[in-house]
Amino acid sequence: MKSLKLTSYDQYYKLLYLYHAELVFIINLQEEIVGANQNLIKYGYSINDLLHKHIKTILRVDFSISHEDRMASQLTYKNGDQVDVEVQVIPIVEKGELKGYFLVVKDQSEVNNPSPQVKKDALIKKEWITAFELQYALDKKQFTLFYQPKLSLTTGKIVGVEALIRWKHPKRGLISPGEFIPITEESGLIIPIGEWTLREACRQNKAWQEEGHPPMLMSVNLSVRQLHQPGFVPIVQQILNETELDPSYLELEITESMLMDHEKSIPVLRDLKNLGVQISLDDFGTGYSSLHYLKNIPIDRLKIDQSFVRNCSIDTNDATIVKTIIAMAHQLNLEVIAEGVEIKEHLLFLQRHVCDEAQGYLFSKPLPPEELICILKDVEQVIPTSGLPKDLSNQHWIEEANSVDRQELIDTISKQQGMIMKFIKKGNAFIHTLCGGELIYKFGLIPEQIIGKELKDFLEKELVNEKLPYYERAWSGEKVVYEAKLNDVFYITSLQPVKKMGQVVEVISSSFDITPRKKIEEELKLREANYRIITENMLDLVGVWDLEGNVIYASPSHKKVLGFNPEDYKGKKGHSWVHPEDIPIVDEHFKNVLNAKQQSLVIFRAKHTNGGWVKIEVQVAPVMEESGTVKQFVVVGRDVNNRM
Template sequence: MGLQQLEKDLRGALERQEFQLHYQPKLDLASGKITGVEALIRWEHPLQGLLTPTHFIPLAEETNLISLIGEWVLRTACTQSKAWQDAGVPTLIMAVNLSVAQLYQPDFVESVENILHETGLVPSYLELEITEYMTMEIIKIVPILRRLKNIGIKISLDDFGIGYSSLFNFKELPIDIIKIDQSFVNNCLMDLKDATIVKAIIALGHELNVEVVAEGIESKEQLIFLQQNLCDLGQGYFFSKPLPPSEFLVAFHQIEKIISRDGIPAALCREKRLQEALYKTKQELADTLRYQQGMTFKLTRLDGKYIHTLCDGELLYRMGLTPEQVVGKEPHEFLPLHDAERKSQYYNRAWSGEENVTYEGQYNGIWYLASLRPIHRGGQVAEVIGSAVDISDRIKKEREASLLTQYLVEQESKYRLITENSQDLIAIMDTNGVLQYASPSHIRVFGGDASQFEGNYAFPMVHPDDLALIRERRDEMISTKASVRLEWRFVKVDETCIWLEGIGTPILTSDGKIDSILVTGREITERKIQEQKLRESEQRYRDISERLAEKEEKYRFIAENTQDLVGVVDMEGIVLYASPSHELVLGFPSSEFEGNSAFYFVHPDDLAHVKRQFDDMVTLESTFDFEWRCKKADGSWVYIETRGTPIFDENRKVVKCVYGSRDISERKKELLLWTEKLSIVGLATGVAGCT
């Protein structure tokens, strides 16, 4: 039969109802259950008999009949799916292939919505399959797919691995499923390269939280290989060829017996998947710990010695330490002896069962606030978990406040001038609590006017639950004649409650008696909120740790935030992640970095040095520090100081690099200025020597 006659027959095939759909099942490779079907068109030609799509779909695309045929397929498949549901057949996902012409129709999304409405099929039971070839126009296709996703429809990428799409395009696509092309599946037992590609696609899908379907399964051995590598779903003639609806229902239960009969036992499949989930969760928890703004650590006690079993977080690196310097070590192995002995005292308290042991410490100029809690197992303390936050700014301000207090006592004549302009709360009261002076900042913080404070008792404005503490600390200060520090709640004019932190200092007469009390303070409501969040975060991590030790089932994430430039690059230098701070410092949005080579942004004169540092990190498997010039969005260059840290896989192979960077241009400018000054001085000295 000639091509012209076939075209003529094709044009009338829809009217004569010569098309029909056959359905090939997709099976869950772990449970063996049928989870969905793929609708495949057949043409019952009056002379040539049953024709598969390869005989007429190319012709339909050339003659612009493909859109009409595609719409018929979609409506028929949805109608059949709803009919099966109404008949009590287990709920299945109906997969329908799309053509380029059909997808890019202006009203395609509306057409799909209408068909779903007409047939009564819930959108989540429909899956639309596209091919890699269709994704070449990424800018055009993504909005369409997102609209379909918003409806609730699933999107799958068919024939994955043989098309034209790049990984950059792939990551932009809002897809739920990737289907490994059958050419890889067919040869996975005979060709090591095909086997490796199949494993890589499965791993890629799982890392991106995308389901993976293997097409063209034709043997028991292929099934087992896919199960061993945790492929999610499979379809192929080993399970069933595409069947008419009635034959599919007859064969339904027999098909579901195949995997339990010929594949890996379901219990073993579940165990392998749990192992993968556990490994992935551990990796995610480790990454989360590394990028948290503070620091989390754990320790245990062996033979009377405290050994750190975990330590990570941005704060650790700001202190100039790394996890390798802390984990497996006693405190005195990385801390000065005095600090180690002091820290061990707090460890003793937590190990004895005391909850919420808090202390402040300092290392390499960084002040931190740490909190310890014991972890009980079997009625005994098995570990101690700790978390710490950077309080360097607070300590600096406290010291400034202390110096200011001393200065005010020594130079009373200048007292009022300073206090009138202070942002802190400064007050003087007698020993009975009557306010003699309140700085203007009281009005800003508490509201009201000056008459509310001076000449009145301070205690009525204190939260009732804190009155006893205030009086106790006042009495302590009077008896010891020494400064006291305390925190309390204060009721504002509008009856809201805020937290204050203050230092009470007795002002002594020449004969050593207390004349009055100087109180300096500031509002710490926000800090209290953050401390509460820290305790809640610590409790969440403790819960995670206990569940992991007892059940090893799941972890929670700890939030991250940083002002420095933080990113991840692979072994080729491709940026996988760039923190939002890149745009603040360099002017480029994160998307300009991600997916591109980090070396593109390096100044040409520094490129060899940067690459050498990168190679040394991989070779030596250690953290590296270096300075270089980075390109900004406006075309200028800034000096960057970078610390890179390798990330290892389970085989201790370096697979990625995490970097932390900051802009040091100002520091470089100052250094250059000093160098120029020194050069001038040297020149002047040389001239003087010649005369």
Template sequence: MQTWYQRDEASESDDSESDLLRALVRQELFLHYQPVVDLKSGKIIGVEALLRWNHPEGGVQLPKDFLTIAEKGGAIPSIEEWILHTACKQNKKWQEEGLCPFIVSVNISAFPLIQADLVQAVENALLDSKLEPKYLELEITEKMAMDADRTLDILFQLKRLGVSISIDDFGRGYSSLNYLKRFPIDKLKIDQPFVQHSMEDETEESVVKTIIGMAKNLRLQVVAEGVETQEQLVFLQQNLCDAAQGHLISKPVSAERLVEIYTRVQEIVPDKGIGPDQIEQLRKREAFSQARLELSEALKNQQGMTFKFVKLENRYIHTLCEGELMNRMGILSEQIVGKELIEILDPAEAARKTNYYERAWNGEQYVNYEGYINGVNYIAALRPIYQSGKVKEVIASCVDITELKKTEEALRASEAKYRLIAENMSDIIVVLDQGGIITYMSPAVSSVLGVTPEELQDQHILNFILPKEKEKVHQAVEEMIEWKLPKQLSFSSTHRNGSKVILEAKGTPVLDSQGEVQQIILIIRNITAQVHAEEFLRKIDRLAAVGHLAAGVAHEIRNPVTSIKGFVQLLKQDHGKQEYFDIMLAEFQQLENILREFVFLTQERSSSYEQVSVGTILDNVMAHLQEKSLHHKIKIDLTGEQEIIIWCDPTQIRQLFINILSNSIEAMPNGGMIQVSVLPEGHDKVMIRIVDEGCGMSEERLKRLGEPFYSTKEKGTGLGLMISYKIMEYHQGYIHFSSEPQQGTTVEVVFPLDKVRSAT
């Protein structure tokens, strides 16, 4: 009688297939999970689901013992569908138990991917388990790329579901760059033998390094399989591999055991590997080297020419010269680098160009000159490069203009107009490619957002737009591309100093010769002051509601009068208790405050204007509020350019800031910090920004600020804020409030420095 492992191969295939299907029914199949950890932080970022068979006669078997023969039959699709459902349900269960969410990886063989309805099976598994698609990864093999035409469509369908896709055992088989570029792949998993032999075989070491480098260039993640030693771990970290799995980290374990060792697994990399800081340094060094290499290649292949120079002992020495234009000029890099102009050109031409070099070295931003070498006319644009506030070097870009000499006068006229516009235009000019990436940003962005054009170069347009408005801008860009028509929109961004900036943009699509959108040009204008001023004027208009105001005042006066009347009657009966007098005095005080505020609103503009520094006023206000702020455990921090002089009525402005800071103090019952900053706004305005850590306000409450008798305080009248608005109207400035519940409140008070004097 034969045992289960003694059957001949002919019968084994059919029997294995039947046995596996019966094993599914009898629940003999189960999964183990092997953790995948991040090689920088050590955190578990995923697990690989691995099939096991608890054979009734042979005990626990690995897939290599039974799947090879079973693949000839039809059992594999059913098994892999079971694995999908089981792995997804288990991952969802881990999340519900409180584990930090990570990805579960499931191996998919070539057979069902091509023949079976894998996409539907994956979708069913996700729906059944309620697992988010981003937490499922499908591992395919390299040999699947051999049938790329059928495989590619299925992979794109899977990507549309939201799952990620990795290449398992990479390096073992096909390894074609062609399919790596075509396929929607997220990750490469380096085959185990390469990792395990990398410490003893230089060829295997080179393969691992090559795979990591190739993946980085293709923007793919890299996972190393089979990590068994500390030396292998450190080697992978030093070569910037992203993640790893293997027996050094953990063997495949049951779902329950994974929960038990979860914390210990995450300590392996910190204990046995190199630290995150060292890895970050390696990443920065690698990025820098890659950037230098790419820059060098780009400079060599450019149609024009780029050169750089530095100033050493009053001599301008060239440190770089690259570009295809050099070939047309008949010169070599060796003839330029390390030399000064007098060694390259005749004395007269060297002296002429030295003048331009000197201007650029002294910090002039737009230095252009024309030159002529060996029959080639060119124009050079010089730009100084700064480091620690000083010019470190000057870089020049050269363009061939030989064919344009016939239209030299027109070119000069156009150049003059262009420079005039570019240097004086306050609007931002932005050029986007079809993907929304910024390919050009005009210098005006520095004054509007406080950042340089270089910081936004090659960034997505959505990166400097507030989160809640990203979808609106994204949709506008998509509509311009689809309809090929201009569009106007407004959105908000953040200045480097933290203030909110409101922008208005006119977008125009630029079409290529085939009528397709090649670029989008945006003309962006800063309308923050305009919007805030309009908002302020709307609030000021409310002051004209005399009827409403009078009714409110009558109501507010009636309340304390009624109280006083009642207490007078009580005095007649009780012959006067002290607490009655205290309450009456408080009500009289409230009545007096209301009347004083109401009288202020009816007064004409003050004529007591004088020059005073913002810091002097704020120091006085802070001294006045010192006792109140100490009582509420509030610290007020004053920073900025306090010496800025404004032309104002100091008494009114002092009252203005007392009102605002008092509101901030009262909004922070548990104490905290109030930040007061004095900031110049261009050359003609000054902003005083007050930021508290209080309870904040909803958008609906913000809209009602400044209305008569609308207050956030229990006994407030709202007149204090109305007075503040009136004061700013007198001084031709404005106040702007921004706030969110539990996020504090920011108040921006803006004075126009040059207009207040003339208004008086």
């Protein structure tokens, strides 16, 4: 006898609530009444009238009938009258053990003429009872997985399978997931059933590998409840560990609607990616299609929904959508798989537009694992026999790769800080064939003003005359480097000729903004000129001495004040120009500056080229290292003979 499982008092109460319009009895294994709802009053009874009495005292029941069946019976009123009723028996099972029954009794008049509310309640009751059945089915291992192959559209080989759950109902036979998955979502049973599916799929994939079959990617669908359940990532890790399946052979399929709460979903997806599993976005184009989030979510491939594939070979709108999804995905470095491939025309269309993979009834319907393994070779003959010839298919992929490479080159060029151009020579004209980079916008131009144009089309005549000789030299095979200015922007350009069979076929021009460097150079030149004027006219003596007393620098004013050229001092001891009697005083002051790390003022006599001595007042200041130690001394002095 088929049973249903109730796991908590909440479920008892919910079932009683759902049957609030009917009379409900709770019966123990001795077929005694141990509970009932308030509808008992309609028939003149209170619960105390019937408690622990055998149900057959008021109602004839066959407890062996399935809960899906109904039996006709008669219910005896307390006053002895009888009414025709319909009885439904729902067994109660806990932990695999039969505990009793629910009896749902409905007046025959309500059965024959149900109200709209009764009809609505009937749907709710059906879902609730089915949830009990699903829990029981999980316990009794009534679920099984079928597998549908995925094929590479270039090699024709099977590269993966998608695991699809089925329910082997003991009475209704094989039930598709569309009939019961919504109920599992509503009831929360999707969590344990989803975990069973994931574990069984990984186990089967590992078993195939151990049997010697080529490794393939196992795809398993996730629900939003699974993805958002606490501890989901560790559960996946545990299943991989238990089954010993390499994470790279597991793909988890999510839907666009699961990204609605992207702040919760994306971190989980990133953690899953860190495990090494792959992520696929299923039914793309039918749900929450935000391109902003698409570029941020860590996925490996997009799955085109079968609603677009179904008519892609005959409907221009669907064809455009499919082509656009493929092109966009490839630009995002994502693979594309099309589902719902059912006819040869679908296959040819997808191959022509370089879709990566496909699955559908053209190759195989979902099959039990033992059946799928037997037809692998037949499945892999579909693309060679029904698809494009291999050389033509490869040509489409080469063209796609070239198109992608060129677009990536253009994108890369447009993002680089300089400017890259290409030009060729047609007749006597140099025509630009490529242009990009941020520098072009600093010139006040855009690529469209340059590509396909000559220099005279976007530059003034004076600048054209300046550049043409460089272009001619490069076209003759010379590598040319020059500096120029355009719209207050200084730049340096390198022209690199490209040769084939000894002939120049194009020239690559690379330019970089050197305006900051030029401004610094001009500023330094200006400063140097100003400093030269100052130093040549100042009378103060400025010098730099190292810690050993050697002169590192002497200002030009030394020539005016003391008669010696600045070069005469460099590399020599400063004492050489100090009067012998003043050397001890000078040494003492330098020592104090070194120890105290503070400035000091000293007066001494310095040698003049005429043989005399000039009294000078000197300020000695320390120059400090980052570590706080003295590195050298700056010595600034002036002639004080007149002051004395």
